[in-house]
Amino acid sequence: MAALQKSIDKRNALIEATIELVNNDGFHATPMSKIAKMANVSPATIYLYFDNKQDLVNKTYIEVKSRYTAYAFETYRETMSVEEGFEVIWKRIADFKLKEVADAMFLAQCDNTPMIDEPSRREGIKHLQPLLDLWARGKAEGIIKPISDYLLYAYSINPLSFLMLVENRGAIKIGPQELEEAFQAAWSSIKINR
Amino acid sequence: MAALQKSIDKRNALIEATIELVNNDGFHATPMSKIAKMANVSPATIYLYFDNKQDLVNKTYIEVKSRYTAYAFETYRETMSVEEGFEVIWKRIADFKLKEVADAMFLAQCDNTPMIDEPSRREGIKHLQPLLDLWARGKAEGIIKPISDYLLYAYSINPLSFLMLVENRGAIKIGPQELEEAFQAAWSSIKINR
DNA sequence: TAAAAAAGAATGAACGTTCATTTTTAATAT
DNA sequence: ATATTAAAAATGAACGTTCATTCTTTTTTA
Known part of the structure; x- marks a missing residue:
């Protein structure tokens, strides 16, 4: 099963990085590259877990809520x-x-x-x-x-x-x-x- | 006196455009070009009234407050x-x-x-x-x-x-x-x- | 008529996203 | 157990676009 193989840890790291960086700099001032770096992941990897930046922040919102x-x-x-x-x-x-x-x-x-x-x-x-x-x-x-x-x-x-x-x-x-x-x-x- | 010759109307138009566009799209998703267009002004003209984008939004904030x-x-x-x-x-x-x-x-x-x-x-x-x-x-x-x-x-x-x-x-x-x-x-x- | 104001085009940097490739994973065969 | 292999996951570099800002020229003002 494709999705299940992907590491839940990476997804979590991306979510946590998004929260911290958006808190500090705001959504649009936070580049995907910076989120990737903080999550110890390649920018391209984000797109294996989320459709795009908007999807990442939407899903982060739902998770935190x-x-x-x-x-x-x-x-x-x-x-x-x-x-x-x-x-x-x-x-x-x-x-x-x-x-x-x-x-x-x-x-x-x-x-x-x-x-x-x-x-x-x-x-x-x-x-x-x-x-x-x-x-x-x-x-x-x-x-x-x-x-x-x-x-x-x-x-x-x-x-x-x-x-x-x-x-x-x-x-x-x-x-x-x-x-x-x-x-x-x-x-x-x-x-x-x- | 340089500053006094500049049109207060243009400055106001820029402030109002900033408010409306930032309300709709957020600060970083609002390009200077769009603010200029809504204020009927060239993008370059903004820089006769404000130092940069951050200064524009700071001054808009103070004005609205x-x-x-x-x-x-x-x-x-x-x-x-x-x-x-x-x-x-x-x-x-x-x-x-x-x-x-x-x-x-x-x-x-x-x-x-x-x-x-x-x-x-x-x-x-x-x-x-x-x-x-x-x-x-x-x-x-x-x-x-x-x-x-x-x-x-x-x-x-x-x-x-x-x-x-x-x-x-x-x-x-x-x-x-x-x-x-x-x-x-x-x-x-x-x-x-x- | 000269200085200020305004304009549009140009510039270079930064960004989101994709591409081509490599690495990892796990199931199967030995 | 080990080797094989094909698919999945991950990567770094590259792409095309967009943006803030600046440059050069034109227009307006007094």
């Missing part, structure tokens, strides 16, 4: 209460952005530039479904505000991105206390106050 | 109460992002990519000073939570960016009601609850 959501939902169980579920997911997302800085930066760049094509973008969105389901449950139970998922996301999840951005630029340090405060702010902005 | 903050603080007066001042600024920022979509998109891209060099980035940050001063006053008066400006920004201003992003992608429609709700959420996440 998958890691992100796998991490986010790892400890979440559908049997949890809405509040507990949200706390677990929120804190896992925060952890991911603190620990997997390169991945988080890469996703932020992808989400704010025309770097990724539309089909891959849509593919990436699907991965958040468990959170949307949780919110639907929360609305049904009268625990979560009856507003669009986009608003819920804007209030509770998106602020995390900005926090990590400024942390990574060395502007602030986010410890357990700041994280807990941020979580409380997130939760109280989407829950119904009794 | 200035417009943004000028708009944000237009109706704000230091004599206003903290709450009123915040409401005025917050709603002006929201207006700007709703009405000046191209400018807002451009800033978002600049802030999430390595497109702009560090000096220009720092220059751009300075423009937000009036908001930071307002928050300092609010903290002194015991009205605003005694947390870092970055946290305040993350909770109250940043969610707007995400809202506008999804609005611009056609996912939601933000009317006066959604805006008022979003403002209330922003304000209550940074004010001290008595």
